[in-house]
Amino acid sequence: MTMSYHFVEDVSLADVAFEASGKDLKELFESAGLAVTNTMVRNLASVHTKVTKTVDVEGSDVENLMFNFLQEFVFLKDAERLLFGKIKIDEISEIACKATLYGEKLDSKRHDLSVDVKAITYHMFRVERTREGWQAFVVLDV
Amino acid sequence: MSFHDREFKKPDFNRISDVIWEVPTSFKQGMRVPAQVFTTKKLLGEMDAHVFDQITNVATLPGIVRAAMCMPDGHSGYGFPIGGVAAMDIENGGVISPGGIGFDINCGMRLLRTDLTWKDVEPKLKQLVNLLYDRVPAGVGSAAFDDAAGFAKLSHGQFREMISSGAEWCVEKGYGWKEDLAVTEEEGNAEGADESRVSDKAVKRGLGQVGTLGSGNHYLEIQVVKKENIFDEEYAKKLGIFPGQVVVMFHCGSRGFGHQVATDYLQLFLSVMESKYGIKILDRELACAPFTSKEGQDYFAAMKCGINFSFANRQMIAHRIREAFAQIFGKDAEALGMRQIYDVAHNTAKLEEYEVDGKKKKLLIHRKGATRSLGPGNPNIPKAYRDIGQPVIIGGSMETGSYLLVGTKGAEEQTFGSTAHGAGRTMSRTRAIREIVGNTRDMPRDKARAIERRKVEELVINPMIKKGIYVKSVSYSGLAEEAGFAYKDIDEVIDATAKADISKPVVRLIPVGNVKG
Structure with a gap:
């Protein structure tokens, strides 16, 4: 599996930046969604599956779609206190995405909580096709 | 590359x-x-x-x-x-630009004084910090402390009332003193806040978060005034400061509510800026609209709800701090002289x-x-x-x-x-963690956690204890991110503001107890 993400140092001093990639959009979105969660909780394996949520987002283009998709994680963390350790993209095009998220309520005793994501930013935000598939660069406001 | x-x-x-x-x-x-x-x-x-x-x-x-x-x-x-x-x-x-305000609308600082001295507080410091840690929730997605009045269970309607009048709403409900408002920027209630300009999504994010610190660089600190750190005695006296005194400072903002208001309007501005107003920008985070346009005015009115939420949030936290002090010292907050010195937005x-x-x-x-x-x-x-x-x-x-x-x-x-508003970072969070903990993300959970704890204790917590600071945090990695070496030297920043004559230092406050998200 080529699905992956890594955090990038010193792009934005006050914030957190990551680069995600995947062989197709499905993998890219899964990687990016996990990277957002991994910013808040340092060990994704500690987030068990107790709740499933389906999200259905649209975008004017693939970047806008990614922005709206990642926003869902931030929204659900605040509105329902949910974290997701597993993501399944059910259907995806460049302008619409349906996904199932698997997770549970955040628990400061069991989760290695790190830092709250306040927002997805457009700072250096990019979703691009690469020779190997797709790549995204995202800066999170924390 | x-x-x-x-x-x-x-x-x-x-x-x-x-x-x-x-x-x-x-x-x-x-x-x-x-x-x-x-x-x-x-x-x-x-x-x-x-x-x-x-x-x-x-x-x-x-x-x-x-x-x-x-x-x-x-x-x-x-x-x-x-x-x-x-x-x-x-x-x-x-123009008005959400990027010129920040996602955390009205992130700011509040300072409460007390009549207590370090001598009074020292024997009870740990107890006090632990109680504050319980009453002022911090960390990722922190949810409001629920008191007997059921404060954490606000309805959407009550929430919309609150964002329409800010700290004033809290004081009317008994969470704070009337005189707090006089010493809060904009008297704790931004004129022109219009809750009808705010999305339900924003309300849902903020609903359970009134009276919470959040995470990152947000904190609550017990601090001490040392005689040698008072730079102007007359001004200090006017502000209610005396040598040996204990004060309480905290830093937080508008939580998920403000962040969502900013995100909503950033997206709206991006969609109209060029097509409707012919504005071209060099960075999407500079999305903006003419101040007098419909979109500009809507954002200004919604942003003021964010300002109000933040004032209400800090008002609730001030109330919890007073409750905690009263409980530990067996006197009410008035008798402890816990007047608010000021609340600033940044x-x-x-x-x-x-x-x-x-x-x-x-x-x-x-x-x-x-x-x-x-x-x-x-x-x-x-x-x-x-x-x-x-x-x-x-x-x-x-x-x-x-x-x-x-x-x-x-x-x-x-x-x-x-x-200025703070010390300012010199190093990213990701790098600060790596410098202290090393790379543990790919290690098995228990091993990574053990290394992280040991390193943070050794390199962050113990040096703080040596300096006489008791710290309580939700997150070990959060402590690593906020370590002193990741910041500019605060004294130099203050010196620069004084030399440039853009503010005049009155007193330097030394931390002794810290609650962090």
């Missing part, structure tokens, strides 16, 4: 004085005004080059007057740098009047990671402080200390009444 890498050229600065460095409009195409960095040569040399790219981008925004300014604690953000100040001429196409946009080219103008002042700093005599300062200037609260890193200052005429003349 990875595709996010970009080269930033450090500009050749024109030295205006020892503490003002100017980048001329010739530096970048589209700059309408120069950029000015208010800082010492040393701090200027330590700033990351992104700051200069960002502040010169700000100089291209429609309606900006005099200069795009950066305060001494400036560091790179998104859109505007943190520490950015921009004044827009609203009668001549001036992520806002406000309409203020300043002289530009010899003419008085109504300007929209964006302050992103910059504190308002009004000089003596200004009618917007509470009566009790009017002759000394507006109190300015600047927080350092959790190890080094913080400052109480006052605003100056110099700030009104040079920086549209603005000064």
